[in-house]
Amino acid sequence: MNKRVCIIQPVMKQYRIPFFTTLAALLASEGIELQVVYGTPWAQENRRNDHAELPPPLGLRVESRMLGGRLLWIPIARPWMAADLVVVEHANKNLLNFLLTALSLMGLKKVAYWGHGRDRQVDPNSGGERLKRRSLHWTNWWFAYTTDAACYVAEQGFDPARITVVQNAIDTAELRAQLAAVADPARVHWRAELGWPSDSRIAVYCGSLYENKRLDWLMEAAEQVHARYPEFRLLIAGGGPMSQQVESFARGRDWVHYAGPKFGQEKAELLSLAEMCLNPGLVGLGILDAFCARLPLLTTNLLQHGPEIEYLEPGKNGLIVPPCATAFADAIESLLNDPAKLAAMRVEAEASSHRYSIEAMAENFAAGVTQCLDQS
Template identity: 30%
Template sequence: MSRLDSKGFIKMQGKAMAERNRMGSNVIGIVQPFVPNYRVGLFDAIDEQLAEHGYKLEVWHASPRGRVAARGNSAEGRWSVPVAQHRASFGRRNVTFRNIMGRARRSAAVVAGLASTNLETYLLALDPQVRLMLWGHGKNYTAGNNAIDGSIEAWLCKRSHHLFSYTESGKEHLVLRGNDPEKVTVVVNTTDTTRLVAAKALVSTTESKSIRERFGLGGRFVGLFVGAFDGPKELPFLFEAADKVFSENRDFVLLLAGAGPDSDLVEKMASARPYVRLVGRLDTEDLARISTVVDAVLMPGRIGLVAVDALALGIPVITTNYPYHAPEADYLSAGEDSLWTSFSVDSYAAGIDSLVKDRARLAALAAGALDRGREFSAEASAGRFVNGVLSGLTQ
């Protein structure tokens, strides 16, 4: 449905504007634990598109701490509103509370995370002055399902005016739990791929050659890991598999980009391997530059938004059927833009080695990734999000 010429959309927009006038506020608040730098482009686009309909975005967020802070990827934007965040632990369970109720009551709508561990969401759901919408995975991808959590989240969904999921499978799960499909918008999670692709287009042949020389890559096959240095990424698994690949093929190099709580372990393991290069954390421009020398993205553990970046850059992902991938793994199509193996070191090593030796197959996967990557942009995801907000304002 066209945002510009649909009669249905214009009618929905009119209802949303009337709702805004009734409530006396034009603020749409989004609640976040913190703002990762990859969210900036999306929030900028949401802010711009909300403004077209007379609304203003505010992102109410705290600052990361502990293992999350160690990733070094937090950011702020023109829509930032810092809030206090309190956390408590009960055994292995962490719960948080953010004091946002005053802001929520003065806003046209509040979009909170679909999670049972955010205590303020219960207050938002129970307050008749708050128009609550929920944003999340839709189902639990990254851990085992918990019946109590599922029941709580189902209750929260029933009390919300609109729901946002990252994927079609997330929406299907919500619908199966009794939610009206018209009440659920698939946003499609993304990074600022427009900026990323534009940055790559500016990288000269000379600059790309300089990167190869700097890291001693020559004409070898270059695999890139990019992400947090933490447990779910399965870095020891990656090193073990990469050892096997290198033992069979000396034309293999592994670049490691990132930071995190396991940085010391990663640096120790990398220093013992002549084929490994540490390249530090990569911002958008850095990733664009490095991508010009990369043949494949190697992610045996949890895949998240790296899937979107890889597709946008036209780089195949080599991964496994790791049981706790984030929902963005659904964006990859095995055999078309990515290579999937079983979650075993031997299988994964064999998968990498097969592409090291078969450049024609590698090129076909790269072409598939580039084609698929054109479907993702912060602007398109923001448009879906804003349309969902406008729909929720009329419910």
């Protein structure tokens, strides 16, 4: 009889679809059946406009509820009750986690956590983070996003032999193929649509639009750079709670264009116009979008970055500068002034994209699943 694994996600992100389909195929080859249960986006989450449907039977969408704006309830029982292993996001907001981990501690259900181990965006001494440090032990296995996340979990006393480093990624192969398919006529079309001359120096921001991305620094720095480099242009793609502020900033500035959320081939075409990727705030998986497009990523040394910030090698495939708009503007100008350095960093960025892939992530995850299931 096949073993069963149930992965529970708060919502289904568009970028996760290739991972789950690849993982399902790998597990099926080992005689393991996968089902992914996911909830509906709540109001704030829905504004990011980056969700998708994972087709059944692999995917099962349920009507979840966000209670009081802080606690998530996913009303589903049969899939995880029938599963030999349940994988859940390590997050205080997930009410179901407390039931599952209680069953795990009693030896009634094998449960694994998937995540960062900590929330870098909050005070480490807050009540929520103290609970996360305690609860990270309430599981049979850990799927850590990155090596740094795995080290953190191990430092808290969790057995390293029961930690799998996933190397969190997007479908870099698909994005590289989409970028390779962008021909010169498409770039000419976009420049004509934007009204930007062929000698424009274009930088791009591509990602969610919310406060932790420090879009205020992005806009202030862009103003400083354009004042000294009239050929500088800023292209912003994404959606989220700050869409209106970004749209307002772009309005009346012919050197700024807000494209809204973009995916697939259209996103590839926009990325292909740029020379560098800008994100002064929280860096997450979007770093791989930049690398696939041969774009060094420029950011600041905030403490709130996602674990994927460890993919950035300062001076090689990107830059990290002090957290302020002026330093960020200076970093942009340093690359505009040094074409040779920019070209070398673009080569390194592309090389970095090959180190992280959906295929490698799925293989890492599948190996961890089989190890966990084999463990007595």
